[in-house]
Amino acid sequence: MNQDPIESSPTLESLIQAIAQHRDKQAFVQLFNLMAGKLKFYAIRCGANEQDAEEIVQEALISVWHKASQFNPKTAAATTWLFRIVRNKRIDFVRKSRPDQIQSFDLFPDHGGEELEIDAESDLTAQFTRTLIEYLPDEQRQIVYQVYFEGKSHSEIASEMDLPLGTIKSRLRLALNKLDSLAKEHMSWLIIILLTTY
Known part of the structure; x- marks a missing residue:
């Protein structure tokens, strides 16, 4: 009996692909559990406070849900792709609050x-x-x-x-x-x- 590879040994790549191809909510929950803490930590390292970091990560993960099909494992690792989304959300967040200030x-x-x-x-x-x-x-x-x-x-x-x-x-x-x-x-x-x- 073959096991679902996502259930037995999920990788970030397989979870993102499952979200992209099947709108798999279980895969999204697994991705969240694996990465939310790391993504929040990275947002804080980029200069966000804890509350803003949580909002940035939420927006980033919503983007993952809607744009998972844009992930290409041939051009970037899954972690790099996820960190880049958080980074871009952080940039958007700062620019909305201080549009005339270069960071x-x-x-x-x-x-x-x-x-x-x-x-x-x-x-x-x-x-x-x-x-x-x-x-x-x-x-x-x-x-x-x-x-x-x-x-x-x-x-x-x-x-x-x-x-x-x-x-x-x-x-x-x-x-x-x-x-x-x-x-x-x-x-x-x-x-x-x-x-x-x-």
Whole structure:
């Protein structure tokens, strides 16, 4: 007598596939039990408080239920896919509350293919960002520091620096593009830090 593989030894991949193909509620419950705690912990590591983290994870798991068919095990591991959904929900959550403020995830957008250890990423972002910011021109570096490390909005910086809001946004966008390019150039150095720190 053959056993249902989901019941005998469920994997994240098989649970997601069962949700996608059969709208399997039992598979969803199993996925929730396996991952909800880890996803909540990751949301907190990304900067959410406990209450917000619970809301983010709930929204993320609802997305899993509706979008399970989008999971492709050939392009990403199931855990990576799930963490990315939580990360995106966290980004959406912050942007809704402070739409004019750039956050650390804006400095390093998710490109999909370049995967680093999820838990280590959030710990290293600030250290790595500070190093890369030193490569920016002074006028861009000043704005990035005020936005990223001091939490100021575009309009606040424009007022303090007596510059048009459009100029602030333009300089910030140039800085973010430069940081993104620098991050890619220095990726091997970041990997070395990962390997020696964790």
